[in-house]
Amino acid sequence: MKTKTLVDPFAEDVTKGLTENPKSLPSKYFYDDRGSRIFMEIMAMPEYYPTGCEFEILLQQSPAIVNKLPFTVPFNIIEFGSGDGMKTKHLLKAFTEQGAPFTYIPIDISQEAIDALEANINQALPGIDMQPQTGDYFEALTGIDSEKPALFLFLGGNIGNYKDADAIALLERFHAQMKTGDMLLMGMDLQKNPRIIQKAYDDPHGVTRAFNMNLLTRINRELDADINLDQFDFYCDYNPQSGEVNSYLVSLKKQHVHSALLNTTFYFEKDELVWTELSKKYTLAGISALAQSAGFAVAHNFMDCRHYFTDSLWIK
Incomplete structure (x- = not known):
């Protein structure tokens, strides 16, 4: 089958981000309609x-x-x-x-x-x-x-x-x-007490996790992919010296996922990180x-x- 020509920025950025090392996905793609709704939930959390x-x-x-x-x-x-x-x-x-x-x-x-x-x-x-x-x-x-x-x-x-x-x-x-x-x-x-910042970006309610996982749901929906969400988790880290919160998706096993729309297979190692967002203080x-x-x-x-x-x- 001939590989589909990429004209959609989302498709191009996902392809680039999931084939480079280290892997990444641009945070701007969080904000589809469902992602925007989840972010409104984040804004309502007492920790945020x-x-x-x-x-x-x-x-x-x-x-x-x-x-x-x-x-x-x-x-x-x-x-x-x-x-x-x-x-x-x-x-x-x-x-x-x-x-x-x-x-x-x-x-x-x-x-x-x-x-x-x-x-x-x-x-x-x-x-x-x-x-x-x-x-x-x-x-x-x-x-x-x-x-x-x-x-x-x-x-x-x-x-x-x-x-x-x-x-x-x-x-x-x-x-x-x-x-x-x-x-x-x-x-x-x-910049402030690091614990306050950490709780805001790694909340106990799992809302920020859902916000990040929605990126994978979007890839499945828009790029006809077969990502099993149960095989990924969310992690974030705050460095008070640099003022940076970095967020990641984590592959829980060695696996591969396929996008029918892109005719492309993406490979993940166990515990491999996919960087999703920076939040600078x-x-x-x-x-x-x-x-x-x-x-x-x-x-x-x-x-x-x-x-x-x-x-x-x-x-x-």
Whole structure:
């Protein structure tokens, strides 16, 4: 049988990731519709502090964030990876209460997440000027009025999922899309007691495990593979010196799995790791250095009461 020509990025990335050494799967593929639902469960767990910390910041400090913005004319609020909008609505409410003339443009790869966001935002702030976009961040930007000043949002600590070089590359792409004076509000998890971080990413409820295992379910479904999920497990490790949480799938036996769609067989050794995600934790000095490396300056760090997390406001 002739091997299928790979045109789908998911198929290409799975093929590359499961044939290289060490093996890996890109964390961006966590967020199909089911993965997005599981991540909402993660955010609701008491052990997963980032969500509560950022809720606190946006609930209590949104008026202060508004006051830090220099915009005097109608502007866009463009959110990358908006999810269901439950946190962002507090910020939007503060803007609305101050009569700020803005258009909210949430962008997410999951249509299900965008649907939930529209329902949540419309219920909380009926009549808001909102233009939701489903798809890739930068493709979605092409249809947006670029003449308006803009506040870009990248909340939830998502920047921590990128290796240093990749984080700088992404921030440089943000920078290239922004005009002088535009601002970026970015959620960033801070270094703290290692036990607190470990529990957040290796929860006793098995939700984070399910989030990772869903990658295998997605491969079975979309690439017509025969992965036996019982033959894999989940593991994560936090290194407090580097500030990195690394997550893995673990092959529990020597095995092979086959994708009919790809006409490809993947081989695993017993206890072999498949790296799935990085979750980086920052110091305030590290945040300033990262901002400068991408051409930004830190205007202010808004932190929760325990200083576990910051929404860091940067200016171009």
